[in-house]
Amino acid sequence: MAQKFTLSSGMRLLVEPLPHLRSIASGLWVNCGSVYEQTAINGVSHFLEHMLFKGTSQRDALTIAAEMESVGGVLNAFTGKEHTCYYARSLDEHFALQLDLLTDMYQNSLLAEKEFNREKKVIIEEINMYEDSPDEVAMDLFTSTIFPDHPYGAPIAGNLTSVGGLSRDDLTAHYQRFYNPQNTVLAIAGNITPEEAIAQAEKYLTAKHCGDPAPNIDSPTASGGEGFIAKDIEQSHVCIGFPGVPLGSDDYYAATIIANALGGGASSRLFQEVREKRGLAYSAYCYLEAYTQAGFIMAYAATTPKNGAELIKIMAEQFAILADKGLIAKEIAQSKDQLKGGLLLNLESTANVMSKLGRTELALGKIYNAEETAAKLMAVTEEDIQRTINKLIVPDKLVLAQVGPQQANINLKELL
Numbered sequence: 473m474a475q476k477f478t479l480s481s482g483m484r485l486l487v488e489p490l491p492h493l494r495s496i497a498s499g500l501w502v503n504c505g506s507v508y509e510q511t512a513i514n515g516v517s518h519f520l521e522h523m524l525f526k527g528t529s530q531r532d533a534l535t536i537a538a539e540m541e542s543v544g545g546v547l548n549a550f551t552g553k554e555h556t557c558y559y560a561r562s563l564d565e566h567f568a569l570q571l572d573l574l575t576d577m578y579q580n581s582l583l584a585e586k587e588f589n590r591e592k593k594v595i596i597e598e599i600n601m602y603e604d605s606p607d608e609v610a611m612d613l614f615t616s617t618i619f620p621d622h623p624y625g626a627p628i629a630g631n632l633t634s635v636g637g638l639s640r641d642d643l644t645a646h647y648q649r650f651y652n653p654q655n656t657v658l659a660i661a662g663n664i665t666p667e668e669a670i671a672q673a674e675k676y677l678t679a680k681h682c683g684d685p686a687p688n689i690d691s692p693t694a695s696g697g698e699g700f701i702a703k704d705i706e707q708s709h710v711c712i713g714f715p716g717v718p719l720g721s722d723d724y725y726a727a728t729i730i731a732n733a734l735g736g737g738a739s740s741r742l743f744q745e746v747r748e749k750r751g752l753a754y755s756a757y758c759y760l761e762a763y764t765q766a767g768f769i770m771a772y773a774a775t776t777p778k779n780g781a782e783l784i785k786i787m788a789e790q791f792a793i794l795a796d797k798g799l800i801a802k803e804i805a806q807s808k809d810q811l812k813g814g815l816l817l818n819l820e821s822t823a824n825v826m827s828k829l830g831r832t833e834l835a836l837g838k839i840y841n842a843e844e845t846a847a848k849l850m851a852v853t854e855e856d857i858q859r860t861i862n863k864l865i866v867p868d869k870l871v872l873a874q875v876g877p878q879q880a881n882i883n884l885k886e887l888l
Contacts, residue, residue, distance in 0.1 A: 718765055
C-alpha cells in the first residue's frame, strides 16, 4: 500500500513497497508543462527537460548518460501538457545511484549557454521528425481545433518559430519559477521500505523550502469544428471526437468504459467495423484523454485518400449509434473486465506503479490505489454509461481533423 510523506524541504514523497520484485523505479514529477506557457515561449518546458540532461555542477552530460546504463538501469524523462517527469529504474541495489542522479539533475543543472545552443538544434530536428509522423500531426491538429484559445491546444514541443525564439534566459526563468519542492512530487515504487526511501530522499534532496505551486489552470471552452493539413503522403489520417471529462470528474470511469468499448481493442466496435468488416484501415482505435481541467474522446484511423470520406462517415456513424443505442450490458461487462485486468497487471511493473502515484498526486492530490480504481470501474452502472454518453456526444461539438494529400469532402453538420 502506498504511503505519503512530506520531506523537510516541503516536497511530497509517495512510496509503494513491492518487496516481491527486484527493481525500484523513482520519478520526480514537476508541475511544469505546456499548459503553463505563453504562445511566445511554447515549448520551453520540453526544452528545459532536455537541458537537465546536459550537465550539472557535479556531472557532465556523458556521465549522466552513462552512470545508469552502466548498471543496467534506465534514466529518462518526458514532458506533457501539465507536468514533466524525470524517472529512473534499476535493480534495488542501485537505488541510491538513481536517486543521486535524478536529484542532481533536478537541483544542480547548469543550463549552460553552449549546451543550450546545441540542444536547440536537436529540438528543431525533433520537431521536424514529428512533422514526418502524420498520425501525431493529426492528433495535435485535433487538440488545437477542440481547444483553439487555450494552452491545452498548443503542441508540447512547441513549433519552429517559438522554439527558435527561445533564449537561455527564458529557460532559466521557467526553471526558477516551476522547479521547487512545493511544485514537485517524488514517487518511488519497488523493493524498498518507506524508512529507507525517506532517509535517501532527505540525503539527496537538499533544495530549500521555497517557491510556490504552479498557478491554477483555467478551464477551457471546447469548440467543435474541423481542420486539415496537406501532406504529400500515402494515407489520409483521420481523428474524430468530442470534448471529454476532466481527470477528477465523477463521469471519468464511465467515459473510460465508453472509449474502451468503442475502440479499445481488436474486439471493439470501431476496430471490427473499420478493419475487420470493411478492410479500410490497418488500425482503428479510440481513447479518452483527461487533464485536470478538460479532456476529450477521440477515434483515429488512416486509409487510402480515395476512401477518406467513407472512413470518416463510418467513424462518425459509430459515435451516432453509441448516442442512439448506448452500450449493451455485455459490452459494458467486457470493457470493465478488460480495464480491470490492465490496471491490476500494471501492478507487476514498478515503473507503472510509480507513474500512477506521481501523476495522480500531482493532478488530484491523492494517492493512487489500483484496487480502489478497479472497484470504481466495476461500480459504474448502465445509467452512468448512458448519462455520460449523452454528455459526451454533442453534435455541435464534433471535431474532425484530417492530415493527408487531400481533404475528404465532408459536411460536418450532416455527419451525425
